Amino acid sequence: MGFFTIILLLPFVFKFIHASAARDTITPSQPLTTGETVISAGGVFELGFFNSSSAAAPQSRQYLGIWFHNIPGQRIVWVANRRNPITGSAGSLTLTADGNLLLHSRTGNGVDAEASWSTNTSRIQNPCVTLLDSGNLVLAGSDSKGSNITSWQSFDYPSDTFLAGMRLGWDLTRMIEKGLTSWKADGDPSPGGFTYRMCRTAAPELMVWNGSSIEYRTGPWGGGKSWSGIPQMRTDSHFNFYFVNEPDQISYYYEAVNKSVTTLSALDSFGELKRLMWVGSGWMQYSKLPEDPCDDYGVCGAFGVCSIYNPQELCKCLDGFVPLSPSAWTLRDYSGGCVRRKELGCTPGGSGSGVGDGFRNVSGVKPPYTVNATVAAGVGQDECGNICLRNCSCVAYGVVGGICISWAGELMDIKEFTIGARGMDLFVRLTASELDSSGSKSSNSSKKHIIVIIIPLVLVSVLLFSFAICIMRRKKKSGVEVVSVKASKGKGMELPIFDMSTIAFATNNFSNENKLGEGGFGPVYKGRLGDGQEIAVKRLSRYSVQGLDEFKNEVMLIAKLQHRNLVRLLGCCIQGDERMLIYEYMQNKSLDAFIFDTAKCKTLDWPKRFEIILGIARGLLYLHQDSRLKIVHRDLKVSNVLLDKEMNPKISDFGMARIVRGDQMQESTVKVVGTYGYMSPEYAMHGIFSVKSDVFSFGVIVLEILTGKKNRVFDSNQPHISLVGHAWTMWTEGRPLELVDGAIGHVYSESEILRCMQVGLLCVQEGSDDRPTMASVVLMLGSEGMLLPQPKRPGFYPKEGAKFRNLSSPEHLSTVNEITVTMLQGR
Numbered sequence: 001m002g003f004f005t006i007i008l009l010l011p012f013v014f015k016f017i018h019a020s021a022a023r024d025t026i027t028p029s030q031p032l033t034t035g036e037t038v039i040s041a042g043g044v045f046e047l048g049f050f051n052s053s054s055a056a057a058p059q060s061r062q063y064l065g066i067w068f069h070n071i072p073g074q075r076i077v078w079v080a081n082r083r084n085p086i087t088g089s090a091g092s093l094t095l096t097a098d099g100n101l102l103l104h105s106r107t108g109n110g111v112d113a114e115a116s117w118s119t120n121t122s123r124i125q126n127p128c129v130t131l132l133d134s135g136n137l138v139l140a141g142s143d144s145k146g147s148n149i150t151s152w153q154s155f156d157y158p159s160d161t162f163l164a165g166m167r168l169g170w171d172l173t174r175m176i177e178k179g180l181t182s183w184k185a186d187g188d189p190s191p192g193g194f195t196y197r198m199c200r201t202a203a204p205e206l207m208v209w210n211g212s213s214i215e216y217r218t219g220p221w222g223g224g225k226s227w228s229g230i231p232q233m234r235t236d237s238h239f240n241f242y243f244v245n246e247p248d249q250i251s252y253y254y255e256a257v258n259k260s261v262t263t264l265s266a267l268d269s270f271g272e273l274k275r276l277m278w279v280g281s282g283w284m285q286y287s288k289l290p291e292d293p294c295d296d297y298g299v300c301g302a303f304g305v306c307s308i309y310n311p312q313e314l315c316k317c318l319d320g321f322v323p324l325s326p327s328a329w330t331l332r333d334y335s336g337g338c339v340r341r342k343e344l345g346c347t348p349g350g351s352g353s354g355v356g357d358g359f360r361n362v363s364g365v366k367p368p369y370t371v372n373a374t375v376a377a378g379v380g381q382d383e384c385g386n387i388c389l390r391n392c393s394c395v396a397y398g399v400v401g402g403i404c405i406s407w408a409g410e411l412m413d414i415k416e417f418t419i420g421a422r423g424m425d426l427f428v429r430l431t432a433s434e435l436d437s438s439g440s441k442s443s444n445s446s447k448k449h450i451i452v453i454i455i456p457l458v459l460v461s462v463l464l465f466s467f468a469i470c471i472m473r474r475k476k477k478s479g480v481e482v483v484s485v486k487a488s489k490g491k492g493m494e495l496p497i498f499d500m501s502t503i504a505f506a507t508n509n510f511s512n513e514n515k516l517g518e519g520g521f522g523p524v525y526k527g528r529l530g531d532g533q534e535i536a537v538k539r540l541s542r543y544s545v546q547g548l549d550e551f552k553n554e555v556m557l558i559a560k561l562q563h564r565n566l567v568r569l570l571g572c573c574i575q576g577d578e579r580m581l582i583y584e585y586m587q588n589k590s591l592d593a594f595i596f597d598t599a600k601c602k603t604l605d606w607p608k609r610f611e612i613i614l615g616i617a618r619g620l621l622y623l624h625q626d627s628r629l630k631i632v633h634r635d636l637k638v639s640n641v642l643l644d645k646e647m648n649p650k651i652s653d654f655g656m657a658r659i660v661r662g663d664q665m666q667e668s669t670v671k672v673v674g675t676y677g678y679m680s681p682e683y684a685m686h687g688i689f690s691v692k693s694d695v696f697s698f699g700v701i702v703l704e705i706l707t708g709k710k711n712r713v714f715d716s717n718q719p720h721i722s723l724v725g726h727a728w729t730m731w732t733e734g735r736p737l738e739l740v741d742g743a744i745g746h747v748y749s750e751s752e753i754l755r756c757m758q759v760g761l762l763c764v765q766e767g768s769d770d771r772p773t774m775a776s777v778v779l780m781l782g783s784e785g786m787l788l789p790q791p792k793r794p795g796f797y798p799k800e801g802a803k804f805r806n807l808s809s810p811e812h813l814s815t816v817n818e819i820t821v822t823m824l825q826g827r
């Protein structure tokens with residue numbers, strides 16, 4: 001009996017001994033062997049041996065690495081012997097008396113003669129290797145004069161993970177390049193094909209490479225705390241970013257504002273850079289690069305501009321340039337890029353003095369690739385222009401982060417940002433006659449941002465107009481070109497195609513009793529399949545005349561989205577003119593049926609509402625960045641949040657924007673879809689949408705859930721004040737709790753409600769840059785005690801003295817009612 005007790009206790013005894021023996025150093029007399037680990041003084045990181053195996057290389061191999069000690073899951077942040085796994089059963093890490101750190105395989109009683117890895121250092125006295133709480137493994141000792149020196153540190157040789165305090169870039173005195181190299185695959189630390197390195201052009205930038213081809217670039221440093229190609233870094237409230245460009249080093253590093261936050265940034269085996277944050281129960285993805293199709297290097301070729309805000313045509317040529325191959329361009333193959341319509345007054349090496357050339361201001365863009373650029377520091381905008389004008393090789397100039405950059409050769413990889421995101425002003429050299437002619441052209445095209453405000457009259461004419469277009473298009477149908485949507489890198493998955501008769505039977509022949517409601521795209525029916533499964537059938541209006549293949553493609557994209565907070569698409573049905581989408585059925589219908597109903601709202605207490613808010617946030621985060629595609633929902637509202645049996649929220653109608661988009665084969669129209677009251681100002685007024693317009697809608701939803709009131713018809717006595725505006729007033733007056741829905745009951749956490757209100761107000765801020773990303777929202781909602789920024793003025797809130805546009809008055813809203821409005825935007 002006693003014997004068994006001892007056996008059972010042994011593991012604990014060992015653990016205890018182990019813990020008490022934890023050390024943070026390796027010395028010549030204390031090597032490290034398989035089974036032992038070194039733990040940093042504060043218990044943050046752990047160094048030891050780990051076994052790794054992947055599907056490609058199922059045989060387990062042993063590596064020496066560093067991982068987080070206090071976080072489950074052994075997230076490896078550094079690997080020593082990536083190229084040479086240990087072959088024997090165990091490894092041993094020894095420090096020689098003169099300061100060389102050697103990793104050997106153990107075989108039998110001895111060790112392999114040849115080291116699997118070594119720091120190749122020597123000539124120091126009293127060497128000691130220490131694992132620091134930053135995750136840096138440092139080999140230090142004293143030199144012949146007795147002064148302390150660091151002869152090697154793991155931060156100089158990064159693996160795939162970029163930790164706070166680590167520097168990426170170049171040590172120019174020792175000529176060491178510090179970049180990230182991806183793992184070959186999940187579970188296989190050997191070097192993969194992707195690297196993230198600092199390119200030492202005149203204006204250095206970080207780039208992701210696939211072998212020797214560029215995948216993505218950050219653009220040169222934009223000054224302040226951001227890369228010019230990632231303007232959202234500027235308003236990041238969780239991190240500070242730094243760039244150093246000095247004779248001895250070019251480096252980039254960051255730190256978390258809250259030092260106790262555990263975070264890392266890693267280059268995964270697909271070449272994506274992901275920033276993760278530990279949120280107690282798991283790693284949350286905070287950001288991802290590349291973010292959208294325009295981040296792919298050179299998608300639009302030379303002198304092309306990429307803009308995701310024009311989903312019909314990702315690419316356009318710079319003013320004064322035309323596609324090199326117009327036929328390829330219409331087939332959406334933009335790789336050939338653009339060429340000058342008219343030659344310049346002067347050409348490099350040729351004659352001409354540059355007289356007669358001028359510059360066109362292309363504002364709000366990511367600076368082109370700087371490989372052939374030259375820089376001049378301490379030069380203002382005007383002098384920068386003179387430098388460029390005087391040099392016939394110079395094709396464009398601009399000031400980025402206080403540095404004057406002159407580009408020669410081709411302008412590659414220009415991306416257009418939203419108006420709010422403020423990219424650089426790029427001045428492109430054009431010949432004088434071109435400047436005149438395209439000047440008038442550009443004033444024409446600027447009209448594309450003028451929007452048609454929804455007043456009933458206009459709505460009616462718009463409907464007539466779209467109807468006319470539909471008819472026109474029907475006639476042209478044979479000429480419609482079907483372009484297949486380039487799906488994610490994975491293989492396409494099969495989506496069941498239902499038979500029309502099955503669906504007709506399931507919905508009782510689309511009977512009125514089965515009708516659940518009418519959405520913007522057509523009626524929705526409840527149905528029951530033969531096997532008893534309940535379904536919701538969305539019958540798309542016949543006006544949508546998009547190509548069949550394209551419809552299928554789009555549906556496939558939606559089908560790939562799988563998340564517990566998104567309604568699942570079960571299949572589709574295509575027959576003749578009919579296009580239907582079949583979804584899982586949600587027992588509790590939509591959220592608006594609860595929060596705006598005087599009786600049912602009482603069933604939603606605060607904990608439930610908080611869970612619903614969190615669920616919507618997670619679903620939206622997934623749409624924005626966790627799925628391989630970046631999807632802007634564009635019509636987020638409480639009636640599009642459905643509730644299942646357990647009252648879990650599920651976002652529905654996601655991806656509908658894409659289907660609508662496919663509808664516009666006609667180049668002359670761009671539809672703005674969305675619901676009044678949920679649309680961000682820049683979207684409603686300029687047709688500019690981005691993830692931040694969804695964030696705005698999310699903010700409105702949060703405020704509606706908190707208050708039980710609708711944003712649009714908040715108080716009919718004061719029609720000019722929306723819920724958003726009212727919440728802002730109450731917030732600034734310090735009495736936000738007075739707004740909270742009485743039906744919530746008395747049991748609630750005041751701080752939780754205040755936090756939600758603050759997050760809601762942050763989301764509806766007027767400036768899209770100011771609004772947090774969904775990653776940030778999820779983080780803010782989930783972290784008790786985190787310091788949140790103070791919200792600024794919300795969108796659609798009357799400015800002092802400004803004449804209010806009366807956009808949210810209920811009069812014309814009653815016309816639009818619950819239906820999603822579709823506006824046509826002339827361009």
Ligand SMILES: *[C@@H]1O[C@H](CO)[C@@H](O)[C@H](O)[C@H]1NC(C)=O
Binds near residue numbers: 051
């Ligand atoms: C790795 O695997 C080897 C043999 O397969 C085993 O002896 C060793 O203990 C394992 N190491 C770790 C750290 O799990």
Ligand SMILES: *[C@@H]1O[C@H](CO)[C@@H](O)[C@H](O)[C@H]1NC(C)=O
Binds near residue numbers: 117118119120
């Ligand atoms: C040490 O030197 C060997 C042989 O020159 C080389 O293969 C290895 O990469 C070097 N190790 C490190 C960590 O630089």
Ligand SMILES: *[C@@H]1O[C@H](CO)[C@@H](O)[C@H](O)[C@H]1NC(C)=O
Binds near residue numbers: 146
């Ligand atoms: C050198 O390092 C040792 C151990 O870290 C320390 O005790 C000593 O004070 C240091 N000496 C100098 C000159 O910095």
Ligand SMILES: *[C@@H]1O[C@H](CO)[C@@H](O)[C@H](O)[C@H]1NC(C)=O
Binds near residue numbers: 193210211270271
């Ligand atoms: C990376 O390059 C390889 C070979 O050049 C290519 O097969 C692969 O598709 C590329 N990967 C990506 C993500 O572009």
Ligand SMILES: *[C@@H]1O[C@H](CO)[C@@H](O)[C@H](O)[C@H]1NC(C)=O
Binds near residue numbers: 361362363381425
């Ligand atoms: C370039 O154009 C933008 C937008 O029209 C404007 O804000 C900016 O001031 C212009 N830059 C210069 C230097 O004229």
Ligand SMILES: *[C@@H]1O[C@H](CO)[C@@H](O)[C@H](O)[C@H]1NC(C)=O
Binds near residue numbers: 372391393
């Ligand atoms: C002209 O510009 C090119 C490319 O930017 C540069 O290499 C060259 O030195 C410049 N020439 C003069 C005279 O500044």
Ligand SMILES: *[C@@H]1O[C@H](CO)[C@@H](O)[C@H](O)[C@H]1NC(C)=O
Binds near residue numbers: 372411
């Ligand atoms: C930079 O210059 C080289 C050599 O002239 C040329 O091959 C390359 O295409 C240029 N790259 C860009 C982006 O202009």
Ligand SMILES: *[C@@H]1O[C@H](CO)[C@@H](O)[C@H](O)[C@H]1NC(C)=O
Binds near residue numbers: 259260261784787
């Ligand atoms: C910093 O983060 C920790 C852990 O996430 C949290 O407990 C603490 O409240 C945060 N501090 C601030 C000032 O946000």
